[in-house]
Amino acid sequence: MKAKVRAVSDIDMEKFRLRRFVDRLIDLDEVEVHPEPVPLTGLSTIVERTPKAVLFKQAGPEQVEIAAKTAGSRKRLAAAFATSEDRLGEEYFKRLANPQPLVQVPSGEAPVHEVAITGSDVDLTKLPFHPQHAFDGSCYMSAAIDYTIDPASGRRNVGSRRLSLRNRYEAGTNVTAPSDLKRIYQACVARGERLPITFTVGVHPLDFFAATTRLPGDELSLIAAFRGEAAAVVKSLTNDILVPADAEMTLEGYLDERGYVEPEGPYGEYMGYYGAIHMDPVFHCTAITMRRDALHHTLLHGSAFVLDQTDSANITAVRTEAEAMRILRATVREPVAVHLRSVAGGSNTLRVAIRQRMLGEARMAIAALFGGIIRLKHVYVFDEDIDVCDDRQVDWALGTRFQADQDLVVLQGMMGMTMDPSLNGRRTGAKAGFDCTKPFGRDGEIPLTRSGAKVFKGPARFQTVEQALGSGPMFYADIVEAIGSDDGREVACALDALRQDGRLCRDRDGRYHLQPSPPGVTGIVGQLYRDPNEGT
Numbered sequence: 001m002k003a004k005v006r007a008v009s010d011i012d013m014e015k016f017r018l019r020r021f022v023d024r025l026i027d028l029d030e031v032e033v034h035p036e037p038v039p040l041t042g043l044s045t046i047v048e049r050t051p052k053a054v055l056f057k058q059a060g061p062e063q064v065e066i067a068a069k070t071a072g073s074r075k076r077l078a079a080a081f082a083t084s085e086d087r088l089g090e091e092y093f094k095r096l097a098n099p100q101p102l103v104q105v106p107s108g109e110a111p112v113h114e115v116a117i118t119g120s121d122v123d124l125t126k127l128p129f130h131p132q133h134a135f136d137g138s139c140y141m142s143a144a145i146d147y148t149i150d151p152a153s154g155r156r157n158v159g160s161r162r163l164s165l166r167n168r169y170e171a172g173t174n175v176t177a178p179s180d181l182k183r184i185y186q187a188c189v190a191r192g193e194r195l196p197i198t199f200t201v202g203v204h205p206l207d208f209f210a211a212t213t214r215l216p217g218d219e220l221s222l223i224a225a226f227r228g229e230a231a232a233v234v235k236s237l238t239n240d241i242l243v244p245a246d247a248e249m250t251l252e253g254y255l256d257e258r259g260y261v262e263p264e265g266p267y268g269e270y271m272g273y274y275g276a277i278h279m280d281p282v283f284h285c286t287a288i289t290m291r292r293d294a295l296h297h298t299l300l301h302g303s304a305f306v307l308d309q310t311d312s313a314n315i316t317a318v319r320t321e322a323e324a325m326r327i328l329r330a331t332v333r334e335p336v337a338v339h340l341r342s343v344a345g346g347s348n349t350l351r352v353a354i355r356q357r358m359l360g361e362a363r364m365a366i367a368a369l370f371g372g373i374i375r376l377k378h379v380y381v382f383d384e385d386i387d388v389c390d391d392r393q394v395d396w397a398l399g400t401r402f403q404a405d406q407d408l409v410v411l412q413g414m415m416g417m418t419m420d421p422s423l424n425g426r427r428t429g430a431k432a433g434f435d436c437t438k439p440f441g442r443d444g445e446i447p448l449t450r451s452g453a454k455v456f457k458g459p460a461r462f463q464t465v466e467q468a469l470g471s472g473p474m475f476y477a478d479i480v481e482a483i484g485s486d487d488g489r490e491v492a493c494a495l496d497a498l499r500q501d502g503r504l505c506r507d508r509d510g511r512y513h514l515q516p517s518p519p520g521v522t523g524i525v526g527q528l529y530r531d532p533n534e535g536t
């Protein structure tokens with residue numbers, strides 16, 4: 001798809017700029033603002049220690065403004081999609097299914113080209129690359145989105161890759177994990193060609209959804225699709241790549257033809273461990289462009305124990321939940337809810353609630369999810385009465401509805417995420433599904449019924465216990481409610497009077513029945529539950 005060139009007048013270049021989004025987050029009380037000067041070495045601890053997004057007003061010696069963690073919570077992502085947190089998954093697919101046009105604007109009308117630094121004036125060392133994790137290999141710019149064109153096919157690719165500072169004109173980047181960029185770049189290296197690339201830094205969270213959604217077709221158009229309206233793009237000054245014209249900054253250049261020649265990393269990764277040092281390509285910067293009032297951007301990435309506050313975990317969680325719901329709708333009759341536990345890193349652990357209509361549906365769900373989403377490692381399936389976002393309910397169901405010898409599904413030799421240190425270098429590993437649903441088809445049995453306080457509601461429907469039981473068998477508290485008592489003790493005594501009179505029975509679940517019994521003894525209707533260990 002080609003972008004049309006037209007005047008900018010009908011596209012609002014401020015609407016999706018990062019600065020505007022940060023203002024919105026400030027209105028939502030989602031931002032911790034630091035007006036004081038903060039050295040570059042001080043940024044990451046501040047970002048790691050608050051659950052909020054952060055706005056530094058005077059960062060580093062250049063005293064630049066930097067926003068951090070703008071996509072680090074569901075609330076912030078809901079703000080980005082202009083929807084509610086529970087509708088994020090639906091909104092993700094709705095936008096993906098509704099392509100929007102790209103509109104190419106001339107450089108003179110692109111806010112991101114307001115300042116252009118080219119040739120020998122380029123100086124990456126003046127940008128706020130900053131130390132992030134204790135054992136990282138350099139200082140990093142972690143909020144970069146990369147744009148390339150596959151020279152073999154003309155297909156436009158968008159991804160997100162970090163940059164590590166090397167010198168004025170060069171940065172390291174990480175193209176190690178399997179990706180479209182890796183495939184495109186390796187083919188260039190095999191042909192002895194460099195690969196032109198432009199990074200944007202400082203963009204709306206929606207652009208990260210475009211970067212992390214992998215499509216066989218043109219990925220640049222995803223920028224407009226996720227925004228839900230036409231997006232303005234501009235051609236880079238020193239290569240042919242189109243990028244969003246409303247970004248805060250771009251870094252143009254190329255990955256050189258030498259291939260994987262320089263060590264990059266270690267770097268604190270999305271699973272809360274360090275990704276090892278490995279050989280990677282070198283990015284050569286040929287131009288830096290930015291808005292006059294550019295707002296710089298950084299992310300929280302590899303902070304163990306607060307991974308659920310990282311930008312990538314939240315972005316991945318929304319995508320994964322949306323994909324999981326789509327798979328479940330095609331597999332089981334009534335999926336109810338999905339919840340990705342991003343504290344476990346990336347998309348390791350998914351909780352699912354279903355209304356099980358047929359025996360075996362929980363296992364169908366487990367098999368389908370592992371077949372459809374490679375990055376899942378543990379799937380927990382619950383009944384519809386469990387709120388999968390509530391840890392207490394989930395632990396309760398795991399402790400009371402799960403038997404490891406019957407309800408654990410282990411699949412071996414499955415594709416895993418290479419970053420998972422528990423794989424210990426293997427390419428494949430195990431997936432585990434936990435069927436935490438109740439025994440099927442036994443609803444209403446009292447030993448399988450969730451216990452809790454009775455909420456009594458009026459008004460009285462009967463005047464006496466005998467009249468109440470005359471309408472049918474009842475549980476004790478239901479009798480108390482039925483006669484409108486706010487006490488309950490007199491009901492126990494009235495039941496005893498019926499017992500003495502030889503007119504009281506009980507069934508296996510504990511309901512009282514108005515039926516003949518030996519005077520002074522409670523009769524038993526049917527059979528009581530038996531302890532299987534008890535002799536007959």
Ligand SMILES: Cc1cc2nc3c(=O)[nH]c(=O)nc-3n(C[C@H](O)[C@H](O)[C@H](O)COP(=O)(O)O)c2cc1C
Nearest residue numbers: 158159160161162174177179180181211212213312
């Ligand atoms: C904040 C963030 C940073 C990321 N950094 C990297 C990275 O440095 N290297 C990498 O291979 N993938 C990284 N990813 C994941 C890729 O961007 C993602 O797999 C993407 O779909 C790859 O795009 P592609 O296959 O179209 O090239 C990152 C994702 C996010 C959200």
